[in-house]
Amino acid sequence: MSVRVVLGGPSTTVQDLGRRGLQHDGVPEGGAMDTVAARIANLLVGNEENAALLESTLAGPALLFSGAAVVALGGGDFGAMLDGEPVAPWHAFPVRPGATLALGNARSGCRAYIAIAGGIDVPVVLGSRSTCTPARFGGVEGRPLRAGDTLRVNETELPHLRRALATSLRPVHATTVRLIAGEHQPLLDEPSRAALFGDALRVSSRSDRMGYRLSGATLRLREPVELLSAGVTSGTLQLPPGGEPILLMADHQTTGGYPVLGHVASVDLGAVAQRRPGDPIRFAEISLDEAQRLYLERERSLDALRRALSFPA
């Protein structure tokens, strides 16, 4: 079975859960920006959580299916239509041969995931099928999809069930983004500290899968610090000299040398991934212990979901 891209949309890439263990070679982890949405979408169609799927940003593609398939959508609601009939996110639905699945503009969220039973069959490069656009490898030729591309889908026995994710299990994103204090946060001057936890910060239009630039307030340290580059992680909030913070996301550079104001709790990275340019980002403090407690809790609930959704052999 294969899927033909009729319309690429502004940016749809093949992603899985990324490349682990290669940051020492400067290779970004990459992978889905909203990992929870991607994992759930895969689970709904009976895939491994790490199966390759499509991630669309702000608007989606139109896909023509050559054969029968089972598909689930996760993440933002992009007003998806299957042969002109609306299909909602968070449930698995069958697709007939010759059908067209078209996603429109984001109605909610910023990123939509399209999981297809079997998973998308692109070559594994450096341990992952993710598209690394900054270095142009992985996925489909290291680039977003465009009209005319054909994606092969791995053969699999199609699940028969029409499965929907209970509303209570769908990711809910709080309006605040929880931030673990970073090394240089105490060096912020008083107005900047107030601004960091105030309501002026917004996702700038200069934001992508590498990082979100935040605008709306200019943050200053009481005194400049000279730093030497060191390893950084997704969720790290850096302060370049210009005063507009940068929040590192999935395709971030592996090392950085700007002052570190904080780190978004991993459980809130999906919420950040669903913010669009212009959306507010309001930070709230969280302790590291609490962030890890929430992380372990989330992993346990995903384990439970995986068991609940596991298909009879």
Next chain:
Amino acid sequence: MAPRLAIVPLGDRALVVRVGDRIGDEVFARVQAVLGCLETAHPAITDIVAGFTSVTVHYEPAAVRSLAGEAPHAMLARTLEARLAGLGASPVPHARTVEIPTCYEGELAPDLEIVARHAGLSTDDVIARHSAPSYVVQMIGFTPGFPYLAGLHASLATPRRAEPRTRVAAGSVGIGGEQTGIYAVATPGGWNIIGATPLSLFDPLRDPATLLRVGDRVRFVPVARERYDAMAGR
């Protein structure tokens, strides 16, 4: 007497081992020693990344089997601390030397004049001084396979360009501040470009994908344009 290593959290999925405050041979040797020491320290560790004066340890919190009530970061920090206790400035393990054929000519070296003027040297002197030392790969970062090289002759230190280029070709050899490096993939960049190598520093389809790794010694070997073209298959 070696300074005490500090282990501090970097968000909820990484820890940083601080090795020193300034770049130097001694700190670098200790960074190397820490890298070697932590390689098999705990199964939850997913990656260990060298910085100039620190080592970042990435880990999966759910894979840290901590005692009831103890957060994964605290448990892992204790494990690392125990591993690192008594770590001396062990000698850097046998390092490879990798020769980088480099053409310092024409359009491959658009900023050679700028570096020469800044240093008050002729371009030939810049080439001679750049290709003389045995550099050390201190860090890989910025892009896949980009080596930060220590050992640049002080006279060649040149500030980054005020306006970064929107595209620097892979293989470009540059000077940024007190460091020299080689662009491993085509990317925007602000370093002064003084030459180019036909070697591929990063090829995701090659094993290993990166030409260089932290700890390698690097020598630039000047080659004429014809040789560069031949090696680049042009």
